[in-house]
Amino acid sequence: MKNTATQTTTKTLADLYRALDRQHAVTITYLKPGETEPTVRTIEIAELRTTSVKIHKDGTVKGGGIIVIAMCRLRGEAREFHLSGVLAYTVHRMAYVLDRPEPTKYVRPAPAPVNDAQALFFYELARDQDDADYTPRTLIQSDATLAA
Numbered sequence: 001m002k003n004t005a006t007q008t009t010t011k012t013l014a015d016l017y018r019a020l021d022r023q024h025a026v027t028i029t030y031l032k033p034g035e036t037e038p039t040v041r042t043i044e045i046a047e048l049r050t051t052s053v054k055i056h057k058d059g060t061v062k063g064g065g066i067i068v069i070a071m072c073r074l075r076g077e078a079r080e081f082h083l084s085g086v087l088a089y090t091v092h093r094m095a096y097v098l099d100r101p102e103p104t105k106y107v108r109p110a111p112a113p114v115n116d117a118q119a120l121f122f123y124e125l126a127r128d129q130d131d132a133d134y135t136p137r138t139l140i141q142s143d144a145t146l147a148a
Contacts (some may be wrong), residue, residue, distance in 0.1 A: 019091045020045040029088040043070035044096040073099040
């Protein structure tokens with residue numbers, strides 16, 4: 001276990017980037033802002049980002065911190081951890097096991113057809129990616145698979 005208070009931020013970042021590059025899990029002891037009790041999480045790092053810097057009118061500077069974007073094995077979802085909140089960490093040799101959800105991008109759809117009802121129906125379905133694989137079917141009263 002490496003204590004972040006006894007080493008430079010550059011050394012900590014180098015270790016985290018190495019873990020990201022090799023896809024090794026990292027266990028961190030993390031102190032959330034505003035809390036007094038640290039938590040221990042095993043994470044799979046997806047990326048390291050810097051926050052934007054804001055200079056206020058009085059000359060104070062806010063931001064510019066480093067954020068670790070990772071999949072948390074405890075919750076099984078993507079989380080953000082501020083590097084300043086990481087008290088200690090251990091880089092393991094175990095590989096990633098969680099699947100990270102794909103980032104979604106907005107793609108402007110083609111213009112809606114105005115003269116064909118079925119084309120308009122499939123156009124509306126294609127706009128919602130969750131229902132894009134849906135195909136309509138005729139309901140039959142004797143079909144037992146639709147029973148609640």
